[in-house]
Amino acid sequence: MSFWDVLWFILISYVFIAYLMLLFHIITDIFRDKELSGWGKAGWSIFLVLLPLLASLIYLISRGASMARRQQEWVDRQIAAQDDRIRAVAGTSGGGAASQVAEAKALLDSGAITQAEYETLKQKALA
Incomplete structure (x- = not known):
């Protein structure tokens, strides 16, 4: 070739x-x-x-x-x-820390999470 x-x-x-x-x-x-x-x-x-x-x-x-x-x-x-x-x-x-805290509060109010879990989620959102 x-x-x-x-x-x-x-x-x-x-x-x-x-x-x-x-x-x-x-x-x-x-x-x-x-x-x-x-x-x-x-x-x-x-x-x-x-x-x-x-x-x-x-x-x-x-x-x-x-x-x-x-x-x-x-x-x-x-x-x-x-x-x-x-x-x-x-x-x-997402939506920022305020919406994450509000979602966590709604979960707490509905009984899906405990007060300790709510505090943990709140600290993570604010950190």
Whole structure:
């Protein structure tokens, strides 16, 4: 095997992997698009299976401009969901010393903990 054979193999491998990444990105975009009907999704999927290179090029030309918008909307939804989750977890577990003492007092009043346990929780919250 010569140097040029190895170089050719590396180039072909790079192009093939780049094409696969493009194909997976297009398939993800097809199924993420809420405006595209089920028949449209099925049509694009069949077209991508039967004539993958031609279908990819046509998809990028016809719908490529909105791909970035859909990707950004998806990322924004993921960030908002993560922020909501963080706020929910932080809101129930923290809230400062005053809320921790109030929670401990509520547990004491309900009989869930003893006076000694309440004092321990109060000292930890104030420390």
